[in-house]
Amino acid sequence: MDRFLNKTTLALCISVLFLCSANLYAEDLTADEIINTLTKTMNPEQSQGKMKMTIVTSTGEDRDFVYETSSKNHGEKTLLKYIEPTRLKGQAILLKNNANDIWTYFPRTKRIRKLATHARKQKLEGSDFSYEDMGASNTFIEEYNAVRLNDEKKEHHLCYKIKLTPKSKSSADYSKIIAWVDKKSFVPVVIDYFHKKYIELLEKELICRDIRVIDGIFTPMKFVMYNKLDNTQTSMEILNITYNIKLSDDLFTEMGMQQ
Amino acid sequence: MKWAFLLLFEIVFLPQNTAGLHAQPVDIYGYLESQYTGMYLYKVYYQFQSSKLRIDLKSTSVAHTEFGADFINLLYCGKRNWNVLEFLPDKIVASLPTEMYPLFQFAYEDSFYPDNIYARIGFNRFALTIGKQQISMGTGYFFNPTDVFNVKNMLDPTYEQPGHNAIRMDISLKSRFQVMALVSPINADWEHSGKFMRIKCGIGHFDFSVIGGKLDYSITDFYNFQTRRGSKKVLGGDVVGELIGLGVWAEGAYNYLDYDEDFYEFTFGTDYTLNSGFYTLIEYHRNSLAKADYTGYDLNDWMGFLTGETRSISRDEIACYFRYPATDLLTISTSIATSISDGSAVFVPTIEYSLFENINLSLMVNLYTGKEGKAFGRALGNGGLLRATLYF
Numbered sequence: 001m002d003r004f005l006n007k008t009t010l011a012l013c014i015s016v017l018f019l020c021s022a023n024l025y026a027e028d029l030t031a032d033e034i035i036n037t038l039t040k041t042m043n044p045e046q047s048q049g050k051m052k053m054t055i056v057t058s059t060g061e062d063r064d065f066v067y068e069t070s071s072k073n074h075g076e077k078t079l080l081k082y083i084e085p086t087r088l089k090g091q092a093i094l095l096k097n098n099a100n101d102i103w104t105y106f107p108r109t110k111r112i113r114k115l116a117t118h119a120r121k122q123k124l125e126g127s128d129f130s131y132e133d134m135g136a137s138n139t140f141i142e143e144y145n146a147v148r149l150n151d152e153k154k155e156h157h158l159c160y161k162i163k164l165t166p167k168s169k170s171s172a173d174y175s176k177i178i179a180w181v182d183k184k185s186f187v188p189v190v191i192d193y194f195h196k197k198y199i200e201l202l203e204k205e206l207i208c209r210d211i212r213v214i215d216g217i218f219t220p221m222k223f224v225m226y227n228k229l230d231n232t233q234t235s236m237e238i239l240n241i242t243y244n245i246k247l248s249d250d251l252f253t254e255m256g257m258q259q
Numbered sequence: 260m261k262w263a264f265l266l267l268f269e270i271v272f273l274p275q276n277t278a279g280l281h282a283q284p285v286d287i288y289g290y291l292e293s294q295y296t297g298m299y300l301y302k303v304y305y306q307f308q309s310s311k312l313r314i315d316l317k318s319t320s321v322a323h324t325e326f327g328a329d330f331i332n333l334l335y336c337g338k339r340n341w342n343v344l345e346f347l348p349d350k351i352v353a354s355l356p357t358e359m360y361p362l363f364q365f366a367y368e369d370s371f372y373p374d375n376i377y378a379r380i381g382f383n384r385f386a387l388t389i390g391k392q393q394i395s396m397g398t399g400y401f402f403n404p405t406d407v408f409n410v411k412n413m414l415d416p417t418y419e420q421p422g423h424n425a426i427r428m429d430i431s432l433k434s435r436f437q438v439m440a441l442v443s444p445i446n447a448d449w450e451h452s453g454k455f456m457r458i459k460c461g462i463g464h465f466d467f468s469v470i471g472g473k474l475d476y477s478i479t480d481f482y483n484f485q486t487r488r489g490s491k492k493v494l495g496g497d498v499v500g501e502l503i504g505l506g507v508w509a510e511g512a513y514n515y516l517d518y519d520e521d522f523y524e525f526t527f528g529t530d531y532t533l534n535s536g537f538y539t540l541i542e543y544h545r546n547s548l549a550k551a552d553y554t555g556y557d558l559n560d561w562m563g564f565l566t567g568e569t570r571s572i573s574r575d576e577i578a579c580y581f582r583y584p585a586t587d588l589l590t591i592s593t594s595i596a597t598s599i600s601d602g603s604a605v606f607v608p609t610i611e612y613s614l615f616e617n618i619n620l621s622l623m624v625n626l627y628t629g630k631e632g633k634a635f636g637r638a639l640g641n642g643g644l645l646r647a648t649l650y651f
Contacts, residue, residue: 057587063616085616086288087650101464108419110393114466114499116506118532126587126613173534232587250383254459255431259381 031146034160034181039141041186043075044217049241050083055127056233065125066239070247077252088125092257095131098138102131105257112254121173128204128225128234143170144177154180155189155207175199185218187211195229202228215243289314289329290650296337298642300345305640307337307367313374325379335367343565346639348632351558355482362484375422384431391422394441396457396470398499398508401578401596402544402570404524405470405495405512407455408443410567413578413596414607414625425453435461443474451475451490465500470512478519481562489517506530522548524570540580549574553601553633573598573634588613596635603629603636617650 029037053065066084071077078095082088090107102115120131140146144164152161159180166172176199178192187208195201204227208220224235250256292311297304315329343363344352377390397403401416409420427441436459443453455472472493479486495512511525528542550556551574564572577599582592590611597604606626614620624643629636 055587059588061615085650087290087617087619087648089286089288108393109395109417111395114398116501116504116530117464118504118506118530121534122532122536122538123584123587126584230587248383249434250431253431253434254437255381255384255386255429258386 029148029160031148031162032141034148034162034186035140035146035164035179037186038179038181038188039138040074041218042188043071044243045072045074046245046247047071047241047243048245048247050239052237052239053125053127053129054235054237055125056235057126058230058232063126065127070251072247072249072252077249079252079256081257093124093131094252094254094257096252099131103254103257105254107258110258112257128227128230128232129236139172140164140177140179143167143172149178151183152180155209157182157184157189159183159189172196174203182211182218185211187218187220204228214241217243284318284320286317287314288317288651290648292646292648294644294646296642296644298640300638300640305338307335307339309367310334323380323382325381326377327379328376329374330371331374332371333367334369339367341365341367343562346565347558347561348556348636348638350632351556351561355558377422386429388425388427388429391424392427393420394423394425394427395420396468396497397510398466398468398497399510399526399542399544400528400530400540400580401542401594402510402524402526402576404510404526404544404546404570405468405493405497407453407472407474407493407512410570414594414605415623416594433460435459435466445475455493463500465498467496467498469496470494476516478568479559479562479566481558487518489519491516504531520548522546524548536584538580538582542578542580544571544576544578546571546574549600551575551600553598553603556632556634571634573600573603575599576634598629598634601629601633603627603633605635605639619648619650621646621648 048070050066050068053067055063055065057063064084065082065088068081068083070079076096076098078099080093082091092105094103094105095101099120100117102119103112104115105112123130143166145167147163147165149161149163152159157180159182162179162181164177164179166175173196174193175196176194179188180190181187182189188206189208191206192202193204195203204225206223206225208223210221212219212221219238219241221238222235224233226233290313294309294311295306296308297306310333312332313329316327318326341364342360343365344355344360373391375391375393377388377392379386379388394408396406396408401411401413403409403411408423412418423443424445425441425443427439430438432438439457439459441455443455446452453472453474455470455474457468457470459466459468461467470493473490474493475488476491477486477488492515493512495510497508497510499508501507507527507529509525509527511523513521513523515521524544524546526542526544528540530538530540532538546569548569549571550560553573556572560572563569575598576596578594578596580592580594582590584590592609592611594607594609595604605628607623609621609623612620622643622645626641627635627637627639631638
């Protein structure tokens, strides 16, 4: 019994020490380390699933879009295929090189059109998400300098608070970004995007909810983008997703778009 | 007509019945499009309405296969009977004997027809499509010189094209390296069937294609309504990509004709989207078969253009397209096409409104500015159309 207690006590001590050191380590994380981990968390190696995008239009009406999404190489390649509504059924969007190359496929005419990178900023079906948002994004790392602010509780999560400001000569779209990153999952619980010109004007707010562990990866099942200027909002809901999948490169081709 | 409805009945309902037995569902979807068109022609206002029902059937329930078909039912009312001569310059009409006038009459007839019916067997790197199917080539928005199967309507260039009978094979040799070969068995013998090939590859931000083919062509002499048929060889290519932040594309084809003068066509264009979502596009097109001097346009030039035998009537044209999403539901756009050769232009302002999730409304106006006899002359009729499309 004593030996058991000793073993248990030892194990507990080691665990507590490990947790303390881990926590200490986590507390010591720099802003760049947090942003790097966030980017890795939000761009898993491979994924395949079904998403539902709901747009609340300027008339207050809900519009639903359901599409299949496949992603590889941490989102470097992404394929979207619309399932609903019927007017878009079969339409596909292929994003490669982190959305620097975009192709769209129109099933009624069987036409494939390549879009230039300027199209990345275009809204997807009038939503508050752009083509760029649908692909992987290293934007926080490449375009912004990160500074860690005081930790805060946000949306019931204990969070790192990070301020991102554009690097010199960057083509960043916002004057600053404030991100609240959940300490446990490294999922950004809230991200505030500020207007490029009117630097104190909050332009968009992204809120991630319902964080679950799927195939060992923290996944926000719902996220909502509020456009504070247009007074519109777009929500995304993951209907199903798997990360334990091996996707062929052939899926991310013109033929893959048509299948 | 009866056979067509029976065929549709069988195709729509039989697979559903068997679906219960064999679990092979067929997706049924399509759209209903009602369109009102009004036009001023020589100070007389003409109107006609068309209603189009398209029903698509598609099954992918068997692995690696796709069976697809669509059927179109078109109904017209209003001014259904037209004479092409009403749109042609007086001097050309005057040169024709009056007994020929009835030959230029045409009517919009109610119709029901299968537009595409095909079967596709597809694997990761190989696909074979057999049947009447959509074929589209090229990178241009208004013009596609390499698309030997379709001629776009400049006023509505993204509208769907008719299906074409073909046996088509697509092979993906690498991620961005594909070969497409097709045979279009229009005629009974192999010799006169269309053969076409495209090799497409991607390098960096660019996609390149080389095309080649041998197809039948026909040229009609509308002075005596005799059609001359021959075969033509086409060699061309296209490219699409990005330069200094602008989307760019170019496309060209040289046509070697059996019995007529060879000709070439090429187009190139660029586009850009501002952060506000304002989209701009400009495209230039040259058709060496067309004439540079509008006073030389004759009956065959006009008829060849109006019947789609040739892609343009004037040699050099520039077309622009501007689009702005005014709200999340309302998009306003304008197309402007101008003939460099004769200085005429047409403006096509358009408003598109997404009324409900699957209902779109479009208002499109066409304003021709040129004087009679020019490529975009007012004699072609100024007016517009209101289109409501319900997707189901």
